[in-house]
Amino acid sequence: MMGQNSGNQNRLFYSFNLEEHVPKNHLLRGIDQFLDLSDLRAYLAPFYSHTGRPSVDPELMIRMLIVGYCFGIRSERRLCEEVHLNLAYRWFCRLGLEDQVPDHSTFSKNRHGRFRESEAFRHVFESVLERCIGERLVGGEGFAIDASVVKADAARASGIPGKSIDELALGPEQATRAVREYLEGLDGEGRAEALRKNISVTDPAAEWTCAPGGPAFFAYSTNYLVDVRAGVIVDVEATSAHRIKEVEATRTMIDRVEERFGMKPVHLIGDTAYGTAATLGWLVEDKQIEPHIPVWTGADQREEGLIPNSDFTWNEKADEYRCPQGHALRKRRRRFKKLHTHITKANTIIYRASAIDCARCPMKSRCCPSTPMRKIARSVYEAAREVARRLATTPGYRRSRKNRKKVEMLFAHLKRIIKLDRLRLRGPTGARDEFLLAAIAQNLRRMALRLAPPPPYFQFTPA
Secondary structure, three states: OOOOOOOOOOOOOOOOOHHHHOOOOOHHHHHHHHOOOOOHHHHHHHHOOOOOOOOOOHHHHHHHHHHHHHOOOOOHHHHHHHHHHOHHHHHHOOOOOOOOOOOOHHHHHHHHHHHHHHOHHHHHHHHHHHHHHHOOOOOOOEEEEEEEEEEOOOOHHHEEOHHHHHHHOOOOOOOOHHHHHHHHOHHHHOOOHHHOOOEEOOOOOOEEEEOOOOOEEEEEEEEEEEEOOOOEEEEEEEEEOOHHHHHHHHHHHHHHHHHHHOOOOOEEEOOHHHOOHHHHHHHHHHOOOEEEOOOOOHHHOOOOOOOOHHHOEEEOOOOEEEOOOOOEEEOOOOOOOOOOOOEOOOOEEEEEEOHHHHHHOOOHHHHOOOOOOOEEEEEOOHHHHHHHHHHOOOHHHHHHHHHOHHHHHHHHHHHHOOOOOEOOOOHHHHHHHHHHHHHHHHHHHHHHHHHOOOOOOOOOOOO
């Protein structure tokens, strides 16, 4: 017999348990198992007044933001609607059926105020990382570094040439928050803004960049430092989409992880962009970290058909190079009364052959056809570069090349699952907040999927 729903929704009292209506295999159950915000109120207490009306619970706001980033809900207005309707979201946020969901404007007010002043998102990120370390997901032996470009909330049409930045003349009283933040940070950048090709008047700190084969756009870079044991993010840093800034972020993150968690990797994995002489020197000489990084040889490249620098033999004891014909290349040919270091502004030492030797050499047309003598610029960090070249021949280096893919997988997850392919907040602090929250969500998802016990899908009864 066909049944029919009574459609009776006029009951006055219901017996309802929210816990029973959240599936046992729901992702939020696993995340809730590893998320501990018990110390958040004590951490934020100095930033709240001791008088006045009670505020919205900061733990509630953090839990709602985590829900948004875990499930790709980019709009805070829509996030409030989803938490209002979804029983699993209410359960995770510790809200009952009749509890009021905060207004979306509450997030903006707290983000631009006490959350940024207290670095609350950094505090939550580090507490989640501590849990990852406690669960043995972080080995601390090998770290991988990489950066990914994320579009800024700035239209292409909002750009002006860098040389026109003075004509804009935005005063602090009429500028937006992102512009004021940019103006305050100009002194620390150390770069003439007039040299920039394009500057957005909406978000001036965003860098004008482009991906291969695509149009240019304004963007920021999210820099990940990842432990290769389980792919856990141990630090994240927001920078402008500029290669120099991305490489500088490596030092910031490694120093911060060592200071706050006492961890320093045995080896660091990265691509060629991180293989500059200065970076390799810092890793090998200052931090005693093995660089599993290809050496940047852009300055050593020569035209096809000419003898490369690698064909010249270095003699450490004599402090000279020897060319294939056996002639010496030295940094000085006469004695000076005052001792000179011969170090250039590029942190190199120029070794020159004798013009007489080069003029008589039968290989001059293939060695230095347009100059009277052959010159080699040797980096002051050449010893560290040699260490990186030697490590590139080891089996551990080949394993590191495979482990580097774990960073790329996190970036793919960031843009495809979390849907952070374009920023919603403006300014460097806005980018930092979004990247930190995304890293929190990725680490929590990692723990939930790897460590949470699976629910009992099948129950067998004895015969």
